[in-house]
Amino acid sequence: AQSVTQPDIHITVSEGASLELRCNYSYGATPYLFWYVQSPGQGLQLLLKYFSGDTLVQGIKGFEAEFKRSQSSFNLRKPSVHWSDAAEYFCAVGAGSNYQLIWGAGTKLIIKP
Amino acid sequence: GAVVSQHPSRVICKSGTSVKIECRSLDFQATTMFWYRQFPKQSLMLMATSNEGSKATYEQGVEKDKFLINHASLTLSTLTVTSAHPEDSSFYICSARASGMNTYEQYFGPGTRLTVT
Numbered sequence: 429a430q431s432v433t434q435p436d437i438h439i440t441v442s443e444g445a446s447l448e449l450r451c452n453y454s455y456g457a458t459p460y461l462f463w464y465v466q467s468p469g470q471g472l473q474l475l476l477k478y479f480s481g482d483t484l485v486q487g488i489k490g491f492e493a494e495f496k497r498s499q500s501s502f503n504l505r506k507p508s509v510h511w512s513d514a515a516e517y518f519c520a521v522g523a524g525s526n527y528q529l530i531w532g533a534g535t536k537l538i539i540k541p
Numbered sequence: 542g543a544v545v546s547q548h549p550s551r552v553i554c555k556s557g558t559s560v561k562i563e564c565r566s567l568d569f570q571a572t573t574m575f576w577y578r579q580f581p582k583q584s585l586m587l588m589a590t591s592n593e594g595s596k597a598t599y600e601q602g603v604e605k606d607k608f609l610i611n612h613a614s615l616t617l618s619t620l621t622v623t624s625a626h627p628e629d630s631s632f633y634i635c636s637a638r639a640s641g642m643n644t645y646e647q648y649f650g651p652g653t654r655l656t657v658t
Contacts, residue, residue: 460644460645462645462646464649470651471634471649471650471651471652472585472634472636472649473649474646474648477646479644518584518585522644522645523645526573526590526592526598527573527638527644527645527647528575528587528590528645529575529587529645529647531584531585532584533583533584534583534584536582
């Protein structure tokens with residue numbers, strides 16, 4: 429069965445430091461992968477997506493993610509975080525004929541001043 | 542582009558009453574809309590998938606008679622929580638997939654906070 433694992437429930441990073449959020453998926457075919465961000469009291473915003481092609485994808489707000497098929501991973505990275513990046517981050521994989529998304533549990537990013 | 546609105550953003554209702562939540566795609570047509578429920582500090586739980594003009598497909602464990610979904614047009618889907626009880630209090634989120642697009646990308650509404658007293 430398809431699944432998405434975000435092994436870190438929360439991560440604390442100092443402002444200005446680099447960030448990597450982990451995401452592993454289980455899916456039989458070529459995955460459609462997404463990272464969404466949910467700020468407190470806000471809706472979900474798409475950060476970036478991977479369908480095919482270059483395995484390093486660039487997103488909004490300075491985020492990037494790398495698809496590694498051999499590791500079934502799609503980790504999200506940012507070279508230097510800002511206090512405004514504090515939010516909940518969700519990884520998702522597209523699955524099924526009805527275009528549903530399978531969601532990870534989310535990782536809460538905490539920024540230390 | 543690709544904006545999804547939800548109304549209301551917050552609603553408080555008394556136990557036993559019904560509440561309707563609207564989800565609209567403002568600048569695109571949505572063949573498929575999804576309804577999620579999110580508990581505090583948890584991920585999104587898919588409740589149902591609705592395709593325009595068809596009956597919604599509910600996920601296992603979701604009561605279709607309690608959570609009525611109508612997707613009457615390509616830009617509007619509604620979720621009605623019937624005979625609401627305190628345990629129905631939650632954050633409800635809708636999303637939409639654009640018509641004609643062979644992708645899994647969903648555009649999300651801002652969510653509706655339902656409190657049942």
